[in-house]
Amino acid sequence: MSDVPKQRETGQEFDLEGFLPYLLNQAAEATSRSFQASYKAEYGMTRTQWRVLANLGKFGAMTARDICRISHIEKTKVSRAVAALEAEGLLQRATSPEDRRAEILSLTDGGRRVFRDLGQRALAYDAELRKRLGDGVATQIDAVLRSIAAQGDPDVTPGDD
Amino acid sequence: MSDVPKQRETGQEFDLEGFLPYLLNQAAEATSRSFQASYKAEYGMTRTQWRVLANLGKFGAMTARDICRISHIEKTKVSRAVAALEAEGLLQRATSPEDRRAEILSLTDGGRRVFRDLGQRALAYDAELRKRLGDGVATQIDAVLRSIAAQGDPDVTPGDD
DNA sequence: TTGACTTGGTTGCAGATGCAACTAATACTG
């Protein structure tokens, strides 16, 4: 950690604008932010809430823990998002019969309705974005991003979303 | 805003895992987080602080406003990061002679030292990541991400980092 | 010069987050 293998200062200089974490963040923020308007303005939802809802909408009922695993969102965040969504009547909890610690989460009818609405918007937004990027890129980008997300750093704790 | 053009529910279903904002966030968080250890553990710096420092290190003295323009980080965030970095003795301010509202920011020797150190680590981290991605991808990804960051959404406010 | 408007930066405040500590239910192990 502290034994940087004697890099000559004259080696190469750091270029912020070519630094992947930086570029990824810029791109991620730009897109998330612009789509954010959809769930924030109309439903007063948080990014995390939208994601939790999206996961439940997409994969069906499951526990908070499953959501953490699938989405890599930290459990605290999920916990609070679930509480908020429940308060809004968008999702329900049911103690798992097999493990009374776990709660099976599922969307209510209202939740599903919101999911359908936002899902359609997301689809439209995504399509538009990909169209601008061009087919060639659009088809490759997913795999690349998934790969980066997975590798990020091999030897580091799970982290969150 | 509320006139979703009659999308048949039966059209196509929303696939969270193919949603660019989602994928980008996963990738961005994964990389940023893992690199975060470098500046957080050793220098107790924040992501924003690291970015401000990186910008100053890379582009030299400039005003907070310039940093906002270049990095798209929101001005409040920059303001606080600058205050923190100054408190740590990593940067200095000097009232601009031409415009006394503006402050020319520049790294101190200590700041430059930290920049060199973190810059080298960033370089190493980035190189490793790109190596794993493979040359083909690595050379294209930058342009794509920049394009996404720029387009994100054409008609939306500047936003932040 | 005066008064209205813009611009560089800071601050107040209400959220949103991360991390560690904590509760409750389970799973092991002898």
Add this chain to the structure above:
DNA sequence: CAGTATTAGTTGCATCTGCAACCAAGTCAA
């Protein structure tokens, strides 16, 4: 079955962030 270690979720607390309101210096125009 007791006793300890795990695991699902929640909560306290100390930041970090976003947005709007707010100064102070500048600009512009009458």
